[in-house]
Amino acid sequence: MRRLLLRFLLLSAALPLAPAVSYGQADLEINTPAINSLRAGLKQRHPQLAPYYASGAVGLTREGLVAVRDANLIPLPSRGAVNGLVAAENQDRNALYREIARANGRPDWEADIRSTFAQRWVALAPGGVWYQSSGGAWVRK
Amino acid sequence: MIFSVEELEAPGFRARDIKAVLAATGNEQLRVNLGELTLQGRTWRKLGLICRKAELDRDVLRCRQGVLELPEKIPVRFDYAIGTKTLEVEIAPEPGERWRLRVRLGETPWSLLLTADNGQATRLAAFMPENYPRPSAGRVRGSVSASGSGEGLRNLMVELVVAGLAFSDAAGLRAGENVDGRVSLRAERDKAAWGWQGEAVWIAGDVFWQPFFGRGAAHRVAARGTLDSRRLAVATGVAAIPDVGEVRLSGTLARPANDLEDFELHAQDVNLGGLQRQVLKPLLDQTAYSELSLKGRMTLDWHYRGGRNEALQLTLKDADVEDGRGRFALRGLRGDIPWSATRESRGEIRFASGALFGIGLGEIRVPLRMNGSRVTVSRVRLPVLDGRFTVEGFDAEMRDGKWRWQLNGGIGGVSMEKLTAALGITTMHGKVTGVIPRVSYEASTLAVDGALLFQVFDGSVVAKNLVIVEPFGRAPRLSADVEMRSLDLELLTRAFSFGNIQGRIDVDVAGLVxxxxIPVRFDARVMSTPGDYPRKISQTAVQNISALGGAGAAAAIQRSFLRFFDQFSYSKIGLSCVLRNGVCRMGGADDIPRTTALAEPSGAGAGERGRLGESDSTAYVSPAATHGYVIVKGGGIPAITVMGYNRSVSWDELLSRLQRITRDNLTFEMR
Known part of the structure; x- marks a missing residue:
């Protein structure tokens, strides 16, 4: 079951970065209203974050979150707003990992789900996006 | 003539491998090379000075047409009086830019004066300590003067005006652009301690200082205090923010870690509107409160001692707090909150009116009792529409940085008409009256001990085992068991424009999640309430119930004699739904055994999707004559039985059918 879930995640993770995705098994609760709403929130926010991924101002962390990597690449009046975007994105991502684990009655899977998502965000990201390696160093894809 | 010095050292200064060559003729009458120069921890290597015209007049060495090699070549001229050890340097890196330095080392105290006229701020970057923001653009005008003795610096005076200044630290988290302003600082050392006073005025330009962003508009900060190796102390400080007000501050920072030890902050009559526009709005941008608006006045006294909050006195006057997205509003807010970490105190919050998700709230008074990290409210009576919400025994406590609280209370006399109108949903009738037993919140989970009890539709609703995980989070999850008893179907169907049904029902929703x-899981069952009462169902209601199973039944009714009746009798109603993974597994009051063949009407509609059966004055409305279940069981004259045959229905589809029915209120033309 655990492998099945993780395989599903490998197929359907990074929605906002990959508009066309595959959907997984029907016996897993991956379509709860909360999960769908959180994924929709991520997708909706993605166009706002995309320019900052492309410029390298914002990168993907090894914890499956996003972080301001170099604020110098963001116009000064926008730095606070980008901080807010990053905080909102991370709240949704954390809630998504927690909700998937909870919806399947396995809160103990959260760390595995997070780790799988972290890998898939990077795999689905276009070239040029910065991400954290397993050692924590920033690497450009 | 050649001079060589291996090393020169003074506090904050060190020069190594100094070599000076003075020639009588040629293009380089004087050449000085420094192998390494260290100033305030910063080091430069391979520096040079060339003078094409140098002269030694008595004990004064004069250099004209000199060039500094940093390695950038910068024009320079200087005089050095050997007897008094006085150096006067003038540097003009580019037209219109001039820096002058006068150093007197031969007298006690030694002195230094640096003046800048239209100087490029970037030239100061090299002198900034590590990890401090450094200038990258802008002009500076003014002077820095210093004097001291063999023991080091004794006096320092700074008067600088900057224009178009840009600065940033390496991470870009402390940065400014196009900043105009002025800074003055006077500091004097007495033994090991400095006394200082200074003022900074931020006239224009943008500054981002994580997490704050602001635009200068004659913001002013002035302070005086002391500095030694152990702490930086601000004896008095004032920050004046236009459109907000003045904040007075004193306090100490422990050095070198810069840990905050103590402070006292006093903000008198602060304009909350200005505070929201200038301070909070950039902070709340992109958050759920980005459209928050504040008005009114606030006075704050805040004491922090030994690394912890000691006392707080907050006074609010005629304040309005309004959410631009219409979720909440509090108007005419007045508050007096005196809090102390060490003693019990009492405060009060009042507001004249408010709203929560469109539901009007009346005047309220909240008496607070505070003791350290604990807040209690004995009783609050909150007018809600035409009723009231009562909270009793509110008890909140902060532990390990997280709040936990509990309360109990009740709601009474709120008319459903007003409540549903305020919420913008289908009008319902009756009164909401309920008892709220102990509600507790801890570890992001809200739980109700006992049962929540409400009176609606002339019946009762009891919610048990109610738990909400992360109620204020991004994905709240509610679980509960709900029992509704003896709801009046006439009131209910009228509210939802479902056609008319007379009778009463019991509803059980077990394991609701x-x-x-939005529902994701439950075992729900609707059944007629046992007992003796009129049971009638209108033709519209029959058709609507049938439509839940798909289209077709309406046409069947039209083809039978039943079209002559407006309403029918029934003996019981029953419907169940077990929701799992978005699919509702349906059932009814009774299952129809597969072996029981229903009498079919002769002729009309046989074999169609919607068919009508008649037997002993009972009519069967069914989407298909397959194995099904009874939703409305006929009884009396004329009677009607409504069958369901779809065992599995998508929850979303079922909801959309219900919405269509209640929205369109399908009616049938009788012919």
Missing amino acids: LSKW
């Missing part, structure tokens, strides 16, 4: 307030 809502994810983000």
Whole structure:
């Protein structure tokens, strides 16, 4: 079951970065209203974050979150707003990992789900996006 | 003539491998090379000075047409009086830019004066300590003067005006652009301690200082205090923010870690509107409160001692707090909150009116009792529409940085008409009256001990085992068991424009789970309430119930004699739904055994999707004559029985059918 879930995640993770995705098994609760709403929130926010991924101002962390990597690449009046975007994105991502684990009655899977998502965000990201390696160093894809 | 010095050292200064060559003729009458120069921890290597015209007049060495090699070549001229050890340097890196330095080392105290006229701020970057923001653009005008003795610096005076200044630290988290302003500082050392006073005026330009962003508009900060190796102390400080007000501050920072030890902050009559526009709005941008608006006045006294909050006195005057997205509003807010970490105190919050998700709230007074990290409210009576909400025994406590609280209370006399109108949903009738037993919140989970009890539709609703995980989070999850007893179907069907049904029902929803307030799992069952009462169902209601199973039944009714009746009798109503993974497994009051063949009407509609059966004055409305279940069981004259045959229905589809029915209120033309 655990492998099945993780395989599903490998197929359907990074929605906002990959508009066309595959959907997984029907016996897993991956379509709860909360999960769908959180994924929709991520997708909706993605166009706002995309320019900052492309410029390298914002990168993907090894914890499956996003972080301001170099604020110098963001116009000064926008730095606070980008901080807010990053905080909102991370709240949704954390809630998504927690909700998937909870919806399947396995809160103990959260760390595995997070780790799988972290890998898939990077795999689905276009070239040029910065991400954290397993050692924590920033690497450009 | 050649001079060589291996090393020169003074506090904050060190020069190594100094070599000076003075020639009588040629293009380089004087050449000085420094192998390494260290100033305030910063080091430069391979520096040079060339003078094409140098002269030694008595004890004064004069250099004209000199060039500094940093390695950038910068024009320079200087005089050095050997007897008094006085150096006067003038540097003009580019037209219109001039820096002058006068150093007198031969007298006690030694002195230094640096003046800048239209100087490029970037030239100061090299002198900034590590990890401090450094200038990258802008002009500076003014002077820095210093004097001291063999023991080091004794006096320092700074008067600088900057224009178009840009600065940033390496991470870009402390940065400014196009900043105009002025800074003055006077400091004097007495033994090991400095006394200082200074003022900074931020006239224009943008500054981002994580997490704050602001635009200068004659913001002013002035302070005086002391500095030694152990702490930086601000004896008095004032920050004046236009459109907000003045904040007075004193306090100490422990050095070198810069840990905050103590402070006292006093903000008198602060304009909350200005505070929201200038300070909070950039902070709340992109958050759920980005459209928050504040008005009114606030006075704050805040004491912090030994690394912890000691006392707080907050006074609010005629304040309004309003959410631009219409979720909440508090108007005419007045508050007096005196809090102390060490003693019990009492405060009060009042507001004249408010709203929560469109539901009007009346005047309220909240008496607070505070003791350290604990807040209690004995009783609050909150007018809600035409009723009231009562909270009793509110008890909140902060532990390990997280709040936990509990309360109990009740709601009474709120008319459903007003409540549903305020919420913008289908009008319902009756009164909401309920008892709220102990509600507790801890570890992001809200739980109700006992049962929540409400009176609606002339019946009762009891919610048990109610738990909400992360109620204020991004994905709240509610679980509960709900029992409704003896709801009046006439009131209910009238509210939802479902056609008319007379009678009463009991509803059980076991194992209800809502994810983000939407059902994802439950075992629900609707059954007629046992007892003796009129049981009638209108033709519209029959058709609507049938339509839940798909289209077709309406046409069947039209083809039978039943079209002559407006309403029918029934003996019981029953419907069940077990929701799992978005699919509702349906059932009814009774199952129809597969072996029981229903009498079919002769002729009309046989074999169609919607068919009508008649037997002993009972009519069967069914979408298909397959194995099904009874939703409305006929009884009396004329009677009607409504069958359901779809055992599995998508929850979303079922909801959309219900919405269509209640929205369109399908009616049938009788012919």
